[in-house]
Structures are given as structure tokens and as C-alpha cells.
Amino acid sequence: MKKKILLLGVVFFTLILSAQEATLDKIAKETCEYLNEVDFKSLSKKDLEIKLGIQIIKLYSKYEKELKSEGLEFELNEDQKGIESYAEKVAFSMIKFCPEVLAAFADDGEDEMQEVASILYLEGEIKKISGEELYVIEIKDTSGKTQKFLWLNNFEGSDELIELDKKVKGKKVKIFYEDVEYFSPKLKEYIVRKKVSKVEFL
Template identity: 35%
Template sequence: MKKTILFISFTFVTFFANAQSEEADALLDKISMETCECVENKGLDYSKISSSKLELEFGICIMESYAKNKRKAEKYLDVSLNDDASLEKFGEDIGFLMVNNCPDVIMALAGNYAADEFEETKDDLTLIGKIINIETTQFNTIEIKDDSNRVQKLLWLEYFEGEEFLSNSKVLKKKNMEVVYIEKELYDPKIKEYRNFKIIKKISVL
């Protein structure tokens, strides 16, 4: 008798879970199609719009559709509007479905990201030397002595690959480092003018 009850309970739970999954899949597909329609109705010129602008429009359209279907979304979708990871996963799920529903939008987004990445990387510069000092102010300044014994100053403005090496004093004192950076014009309050600064993008140990 107990086995029968357990089997019935398991069957009911499995059926309910499958029904929930089907509802969630159908809702995701609906949001995907509504997002496609929303983006396409904006009449955007994909050849001119930047990836960040297109991504913004994409995100706005997703959230508009989510709002339209909020009651079902809260019931069937595991999405938290206060959790960046949850929202990112939600966006990825919708984007995956949009490949079938409106491939031109996704291809445009992918193409613009590639173009932006090329624009960002084509101006990368490289410096090799030893880090001799890290000055901590409002923005950290890294001082590197290159092969010609010239001291170069670079700004640490944001996270970059290899950042963890800067906390290892043994590496800093003994190893040559390769630093990838870009030059960017920023306002210098000391001289009250704009000038070029070296901004670190990546550090690696040679």
C-alpha cells in the first residue's frame, strides 16, 4: 500500500514539474517573440547603432514584455529583478530563442560587439618592465621601469586580467611584466587641462 502511495505521489510530482516546465518554455518563447517585435518596431539602423545602444534597446524590450506577462513570469520563471546574475541568465535564455524568432537582431548584436571589440583592441599598446611602485590615491598609479630604465606611469581604473599579480610582492620585485594598455585623454585637475593617460588593460608575468 505504501509503495502504491509513493508511486502515485511521484507520478503526480513528475507530471506537475513537467507541466511547470512546459508553461515556462512557452512563456519564454512568448517573451522572445514580443522582444523581437519590439526591437524590430524601433526601426533601428543595425549598420550604425553601437552594441551598447542595441543592447540597451534589447534590454528595454525584454523588460517591457516581462512586465506584460508579470503574473505568469513570477509563477513559472525563476527570475529575480534584484539579482544581476538572474537577469543575465534570463537575457541569455531570451537571446537564445531570438536566434530562431528574429536572427537579424541577434546577428546585428553579435556583429556590433565584434566591431566594438576590434575598435578597442586595435589601439592596444604594450610595455615590458618591472613594477617598482604602486601609488594609492583616488585612482591607483602603477610605476614601471622599462628596459631603458625609463619610469612609466599607468592608471589602474578598473578590473583587468592579471590584477592579482599586484598583490604579490615577490612577483613585483623579481619578474618582468608585460602590460597591455591604451592611451586615453582625461582631465588632469593639477594642470586643469586634458592630457593623455596610460590605462592598464592587462598584466602578465614573463
Template identity: 30%
Template sequence: MKKYILFLFFISATTFSQDVKDKIAKETCECTTKLDLDEMDSSDLELNFGLCMLESYNKHINEFAENEKLDFENNAQMEKFGEEIALKMLSFCPDMILKLGEGYKNDETVSNDLTIEGIFNGTKAETFFNVIIKEPTGKTTKLILLDYFENAYLITDKLLKNNQEVKVTYYEAKLFDSKSNSFVATKIITNIIQK
């Protein structure tokens, strides 16, 4: 009898988890309908897809069992979760998934990375996690820490000190800000080096 009850519990927990993932897939589809797919390159599209998915995940985080919650530092787990949601999205918005797939197929990754040099002026958590750099001209530039890169630990472990000279590599993308309901031009860090 105990085995039967445990089996039923396991089946219902798995089904519940699948229902939450269906909700996230549907909400991600709804979020991506606000995107102008024709105006985006594959990296912008992938980035905004990820942001839509994570926004929905954060709404439903308490519906996941503790051992199923995402560890944002575990790239393999994040990738697997993204693939599961994308697969479920095929039922709700197949055009979006096909558009994402085209990006992988047609992407002849040409590096569009830009660089700035300046003084590290701290960090600030806002809609995104901002890194502030003061350029030699006196201009202050905010960059977003969004993706993992090799030297990210310099920022996350607070190893950089204010007024330290740095060289920052970044790319520009338009991210959808759900608060303002508009796309915002942003600079996204791909590397940071102490000078």
C-alpha cells in the first residue's frame, strides 16, 4: 500500500511539474508575440526569448519542488530547461520556435563585440545587474551583466575595486523591458579585464 501511495505521489508531482512547464511555455509564447521578430538578429531573438522564459519562470518559481528549482549558475541545467520549454512551445507558437531555429542555421557568427576602457565605478542592481564604467572622457557608461563569461567572477565575487582601470568588451542589443513595455538599447558585457 505504501509503495502504491508513493508511486501515485511521484506521478502527481511529475504531472504537476509538467503543468507548470506548460504554463511557462504558453506565457513565453505570449511574451514573444510582443517582439518584432523581423527586426531582430538571431542573438537578440535568443536573448529576448530567454528573458521571456525567465520572467515566466520567476512568476511560477514557488510551484516547483525544491529539487526542481533552477540553479542559475548551472549552465547544463539552464540549457536543458530552455530546451524543454522550447519543445513545449511548439504546441503554442511553432512559428517562434522555427524562427529561433533559423537563427542557428543561418548564423555565421561574426563578432560584433565593441570595447571601452575606463575606470570601474561599481555595480548597481536595477531591472538588470549594471556594471558602471567611467570613460576617460568623463562619460559614465552602464553595461549589463547578463551572460556567463570567463572573467565574470571579477564582478560576481567583488574582486574589482572602485577606481581600478579595466577594459570591457560588450555587444549592443535591444531588450524588452516589461515595466516600460518597450525595447531598451543596452550594452551587454562579454568580458572584463583588469589593467
């Protein structure tokens, strides 16, 4: 009896892994097709990182139901380790379809994939933009939670924010960001904040 239960467990686990691999292959294949469409060879490594990161996060949303049923689940806004694990799995599957893309990251390997995984985004409504030396963008996300993002440098969508000025309140956006660590003189310790890397108006 125990042997039968063990055998059933092994079969069930194998089926889950096979299903997960099939979904990851779909994501990897679509990612490769997208990168070939945008002519990845003409992109800088940084631009390639950004496009790759955004694409695999978009595809996670597309195949979220299948991935969750196969045991691959994480929160886009919170689970950094889960995102890194997902990015690495997709990268491994991409070897089958476009090894030349991964060759572009060959010099830096795992560190590059972690950078790709660090590209996150959320959708919401702009509450306000405030600050003197530095701007902070406040977004009310789809769950009703208010989140703050640092505007530290030029990024895609920043010109539109400047042009809108005070009319920006209430605008629906998709905001891409990355976690950055800096030292807080007030707290006398290193803290992590969200830095805007791109804004898309919806």
C-alpha cells in the first residue's frame, strides 16, 4: 500500500513538473519571438535587460492561472525571490528557442538575470507628485493601497508627467520601478525604496 501511495506521489509530482515546464516553454518561446521582433542585437545590454524583464513579467500575468495551478506563484509587488526564481526558469527554457539572446548576458550570468528580475511594475492612479529637491510620486494601486516612488532620473514617460504638471492627479498609469538601496542619515541605516524606471499612461 505504501509503495502504491509513493508511486502515485511520484507520478503526480512528475506531471506537475511537466505541466510547469510546458507553460515556461510557452513563455520562453513568446519572449524569444518578441525580442527578435524588436531586433535585440541592436539594443544596448541595459535596454535588452529592461525589455526582457518587462516582457517576462507581462507573460507571467498572461499565464498566471496556469503557473499558479502548477505551483509557481509569487506577488509581483513583494516577492523578489519568487520573481528571481521565475526569471531564471524562463531563462533556462529560452536556451531551447533563442540561445543567442542569453549569449548577450554571458559575461555577467546570474547577476544579469537578477537585474532582469528586479524590473517590477504596478497599475494605479496618481494621487500626487510632491517634493523640492527630489520628487516623490504617490500611486493608489488597484487594491487601494498608496505606494510611493522616487523620481531620481530621466525615464520614459517623465516628459509627459512634467507637461501635465498639476493636471496629473487622477491619471491612470502603469509604473515600472526597481528597488534601490540608499543610506538614510535620519535613520542611520540603509533602506530600500522604489525608483521609477518607466511610466505608461493607460
